[in-house]
Each structure stands twice: as C-alpha cells, then as structure tokens.
Amino acid sequence: MTQQASLFARWAEALDGLKGQGRFRSLKPPRGLDFTSNDYLGYGNGRLLASGGRESPGESQSLNNRGVAPPRSPGTSGLASRLLRGHHPIWDEVEAALAAWHNAEAVLVMNSGFTANEGLISTVVEPGDWVATDELNHACIAEGLRICRPRKFAFRHNDLAHLEEGLKKEAAQRPAGREMFVITESLFSMDGDRSPLAAIVELAERYGAHVIVDEAHSTGCFGPGGSGIVDELGLRSRVLATVHTGGKALGVSGAYVCGSTLLRDYLVNKCRHLIFTTALPPAIGPWWLDMLPKVTADDAGRGALRTNAARFHAMLAERGVPTIGDSYIVPVVLGDDPRSVRVATGLQERGYDIRAIRPPSVPQGTARLRISIHADHSPELLDQLADHVAEAIRG
Numbered sequence: 001m002t003q004q005a006s007l008f009a010r011w012a013e014a015l016d017g018l019k020g021q022g023r024f025r026s027l028k029p030p031r032g033l034d035f036t037s038n039d040y041l042g043y044g045n046g047r048l049l050a051s052g053g054r055e056s057p058g059e060s061q062s063l064n065n066r067g068v069a070p071p072r073s074p075g076t077s078g079l080a081s082r083l084l085r086g087h088h089p090i091w092d093e094v095e096a097a098l099a100a101w102h103n104a105e106a107v108l109v110m111n112s113g114f115t116a117n118e119g120l121i122s123t124v125v126e127p128g129d130w131v132a133t134d135e136l137n138h139a140c141i142a143e144g145l146r147i148c149r150p151r152k153f154a155f156r157h158n159d160l161a162h163l164e165e166g167l168k169k170e171a172a173q174r175p176a177g178r179e180m181f182v183i184t185e186s187l188f189s190m191d192g193d194r195s196p197l198a199a200i201v202e203l204a205e206r207y208g209a210h211v212i213v214d215e216a217h218s219t220g221c222f223g224p225g226g227s228g229i230v231d232e233l234g235l236r237s238r239v240l241a242t243v244h245t246g247g248k249a250l251g252v253s254g255a256y257v258c259g260s261t262l263l264r265d266y267l268v269n270k271c272r273h274l275i276f277t278t279a280l281p282p283a284i285g286p287w288w289l290d291m292l293p294k295v296t297a298d299d300a301g302r303g304a305l306r307t308n309a310a311r312f313h314a315m316l317a318e319r320g321v322p323t324i325g326d327s328y329i330v331p332v333v334l335g336d337d338p339r340s341v342r343v344a345t346g347l348q349e350r351g352y353d354i355r356a357i358r359p360p361s362v363p364q365g366t367a368r369l370r371i372s373i374h375a376d377h378s379p380e381l382l383d384q385l386a387d388h389v390a391e392a393i394r395g
C-alpha cells in the first residue's frame with residue numbers, strides 16, 4: 001500500500017535510531033533467577049499462595065536452579081512489564097495463534113481494549129498529523145487522540161460524504177511529512193450499527209490516509225472463523241491496524257493490536273501503555289489458547305446470535321418499538337435520561353438485567369436501553385422480553 005510507505009519509513013527511522021543508540025527493545029521470556037520482576041514477596045509465582053504461606057524466611061529460589069525459569073504456575077501475576085520479566089512465553093504462543101487467525105503479520109497482546117486503543121493511537125499518531133474520527137467512536141479512541149493532540153476532524157457518524165469532505169480538504173493542504181488517519185469502529189458499541197468499512201478504506205486510499213479499526217464488538221461474531229469484519233470484507237492488507245478485546249465475545253481478559261511486524265516492533269519500543277505497565281497474568285494465556293479453536297469453529301453460535309438478533313429487532317418492530325441497526329446490540333432510544341432510567345428499572349424489577357445508557361456514554365438527548373442479545377437466549381424469552389419492553393415504554 002503506497003500510502004503506508006512514508007509512515008513505515010517514519011517508524012523504521014525511529015527504530016534504526018534506537019538501534020544506533022543501543023536502545024532497541026524486543027520481548028524476551030524470563031530466564032535465570034529472578035532479580036528483575038517486582039514480585040518482592042514471592043507471591044507471584046503461586047508457590048506461597050498455594051502452600052498457604054511462607055515456611056521459612058530463607059525459602060527462596062534456589063541457586064541450583066540457575067539458568068532455569070522459576071515455577072510460574074498458576075501465574076497469578078504478570079510480575080513486571082512485558083519488556084522485563086513479564087513476557088511469559090505463553091504470550092508468544094497466543095500472539096502467533098491470533099496472527100494466524102487473522103492471517104496477519106503480527107499481533108501484540110495488551111492489557112485491555114481501552115489501553116490498546118489509547119496506546120496504539122497515541123503512539124502512531126504524532127502532533128501535526130491529521131485524524132478523521134467517527135463522532136461516535138469509543139471513549140478510549142478519544143483519549144488516545146487527547147494524548148497525541150493531532151489536528152482532528154470528527155466526521156458525522158458513518159457519513160461518507162462528510163468524511164470525504166475532510167479528507168479532500170486535508171489532502172490538498174497536507175504539510176510534508178504529516179500523516180493522515182481515519183479511525184472507526186466496525187460495529188458501534190452503543191448504536192449496534194456497522195460502519196461502511198469497505199467504502200471508508202477506499203476513500204482513505206484515494207486521499208492517502210491510514211485506517212485503524214476498533215473491532216471490539218465484532219471480534220468472535222463476524223468473519224471467517226469469527227476473526228472480525230475487516231477479515232470478513234477481505235480488508236486486512238488495506239488497514240493499518242485493528243484492535244480487538246478479549247473481554248466481550250471472546251470471554252477472556254486482555255486485548256490485542258493486529259497489524260504489521262514493523263508496527264509491532266514500533267509499539268514494543270514506543271507504546272507507553274505496553275512498556276510502563278505490568279503484563280497480564282500468564283494464567284490467562286491458556287484461556288486464550290483454549291478459547292481460540294472453539295470460537296473459530298463456532299459457526300453455530302454465530303448463526304444463533306444472528307438469528308436471535310434479527311428475531312428480536314423484528315419482535316420489537318411488531319410491537320411498535322423502533323431500534324437502531326440490525327445487530328445483537330439493540331439500542332432502544334428513549335431520549336430523556338430519567339425516563340430511560342425509569343424504563344430500565346421497570347425491566348430490572350421484572351428480572352431482566354437491562355441498563356439505561358445516558359450521556360456522556362451516548363450523545364445528549366439520546367439516552368437509551370442497550371439490550372445485548374446472546375446466542376443462547378431462547379425465542380420464548382426474547383418474545384416475552386419484547387412484550388415487557390413495549391409495556392415498560394408505554395407505561
């Protein structure tokens with residue numbers, strides 16, 4: 001992709017600079033007796049927790065174990081940054097499996113989707129760069145942009161004409177060496193609608209911008225083997241990076257950025273949200289490795305989810321309750337904050353865990369119920385809920 005050449009050159013130059021200074025970092029698994037981690041009392045390797053306490057003050061790693069990684073099961077703590085002793089080898093396995101899932105060059109596991117978005121954006125976007133961001137993008141995207149202070153263009157939600165207006169104007173006046181980015185979600189968290197990704201990527205290419213896609217809500221549920229909408233649309237090689245969280249459909253803790261090997265190297269060396277925080281507990285690694293083949297094979301789950309979502313939108317429509325989008329995130333916009341709370345409370349009293357979503361999570365005047373449909377909700381339950389939602393709104 002031609003527009004990536006200048007950005008990749010920027011990263012390669014920065015990394016070469018670090019190599020020249022002897023400051024280039026890569027992630028290395030723990031080796032040798034631990035004089036690096038922050039496991040000051042020795043609880044982190046599980047031994048003290050499992051045995052119920054310390055037997056003697058001298059109980060410690062043995063010098064006989066020199067050169068061997070200490071026992072880390074159950075690995076309840078990351079113990080240190082991934083750049084230090086927090087890079088357990090399980091993460092190499094997890095990242096390789098995830099990269100294969102996306103048929104992508106590289107993956108970097110991060111602690112959460114929030115820090116992955118905030119860290120990725122604030123690392124790759126520099127002040128003076130220009131970023132077009134969908135006005136409904138998640139708070140962590142806004143926070144990433146707040147840190148790096150680019151020139152920002154918030155385009156109207158999913159509005160291609162507005163996006164193109166911004167791209168065209170910026171491309172015509174772009175200062176040399178400054179990069180352009182477009183950031184969007186693939187499935188929006190509060191509106192449950194999809195972005196017109198293929199058209200966004202085309203526009204971005206036409207005007208020389210890089211695309212970053214937050215796939216938090218689509219990962220697991222769309223695409224070949226569930227790897228997301230970017231892969232479903234065959235756009236992997238045409239986007240700069242995607243961000244995925246484990247904390248939603250994948251049912252595990254943590255998150256990751258998927259992109260090129262150069263991007264991964266750049267983040268490992270520059271991303272403060274990776275460098276200056278304790279790694280995820282290695283105990284979580286096997287959850288990822290266990291989950292991945294199951295989710296990949298779960299076309300039945302994805303089918304049931306889609307059927308349930310379509311069914312529930314139709315059930316509400318039959319009862320005169322308008323919704324947005326057609327996905328498993330079903331927003332029922334009520335507008336008024338206290339009314340939304342009243343309706344949600346009524347449904348909670350009937351036994352449903354349904355929450356009112358109010359500003360600033362959604363724009364002023366668009367308070368709503370956000371109903372999250374799952375693959376294992378029965379048709380009878382959905383039918384009954386649709387009745388109760390309609391009643392609660394009328395009441």
Ligand SMILES: Cc1ncc(COP(=O)(O)O)c(C=O)c1O
Binds near residue numbers: 185188189214217
């Ligand atoms: C669109 C979107 N991106 C990112 C995140 C953050 O992900 P995580 O919960 O893993 O921090 C969320 C979670 O609320 C989200 O809805």
